[in-house]
Amino acid sequence: MFRILTAFTLIATLAAPAAARELTADEKAALAERVDAFKTSVASGDFGSTLKATPPRIYAFIAEQAGVTADEVVAQAEVQIREAMGAVSLDDFKVEMASARYLETSDGTPYALIPTETTMTMPDLGSVRTTSETLALLDSGAWYLMRVERQQQLLILREVYPAFADVEIPVGTTEVLP
Numbered sequence: 769m770f771r772i773l774t775a776f777t778l779i780a781t782l783a784a785p786a787a788a789r790e791l792t793a794d795e796k797a798a799l800a801e802r803v804d805a806f807k808t809s810v811a812s813g814d815f816g817s818t819l820k821a822t823p824p825r826i827y828a829f830i831a832e833q834a835g836v837t838a839d840e841v842v843a844q845a846e847v848q849i850r851e852a853m854g855a856v857s858l859d860d861f862k863v864e865m866a867s868a869r870y871l872e873t874s875d876g877t878p879y880a881l882i883p884t885e886t887t888m889t890m891p892d893l894g895s896v897r898t899t900s901e902t903l904a905l906l907d908s909g910a911w912y913l914m915r916v917e918r919q920q921q922l923l924i925l926r927e928v929y930p931a932f933a934d935v936e937i938p939v940g941t942t943e944v945l946p
Contacts, residue, residue: 791870791878795878795906795911798910798911799865799880799904799911800865802821802904802910802911802912802913803863803865803882803904803913805817805821806818806821806863806913807861807863809821810858810861811858811861813853813858815846815849815850815853816846818849819842819845819846819849821912821913821914822912822913822914823905823907823912823914823928824838825907825928825929826914826924826925826928827841827842829924829927829928830924855890855891856888856889856890856891857888857889858886858887858888859887859888859889859895860885860886860887861884861885861886861887862883862884862885862886863882863883863884863902864882864883864884864885865882867882867883868880868881868882868883868904869881869882871935873931873932873934873935874931874934875931877905877906877929877931877932878906879903879904879905879906879932879935880903880904881901881902881903881904881937881938882901882902882903882904882913883899883900883901883902884899884900884901884902884915885897885898885899885900886898887945893944894944894945895944895945896942896943896944896945897942897943897945898917898940898941898942899940899941899942899943900915900917900938900939900940900941901937901938901940902914902915903915903916903925903937905929905932907929915940916937917939917940922937
């Protein structure tokens, strides 16, 4: 029995994300600034600005796969977001920095998982709440934010940032509210 518990403990330890190095004061301030700017952009419906929170390397990867420029990818993404959000009413949007978990990848790349909750009113569905983790990652000294709720998003993240290959990002939930 002791050997089983020891093996289980070892496996759990190896599978868990590493505790993060302490972020510098400048890194913490920059992350808080990025999150605040993102929340302001979402609240005001400025979808062009919300797209600036995504790492440019993600757009470059998508552009390369599609045979277009990164600017074309961003422009198309903005059109799609505007169309999708046109019939939706954003009721509440929370990014809980106070509950963020600071971690690092196996190569020492710092990142954070920030609890995020969005409540929207959608045609034919009514009020819907999505609860997830927003990934904050540091790339070339700048913080970027990503939602990686869908498998495709996670695959792109891991292709562009191989250090995230072993990082488990919790799956979000969506519920229709009464």
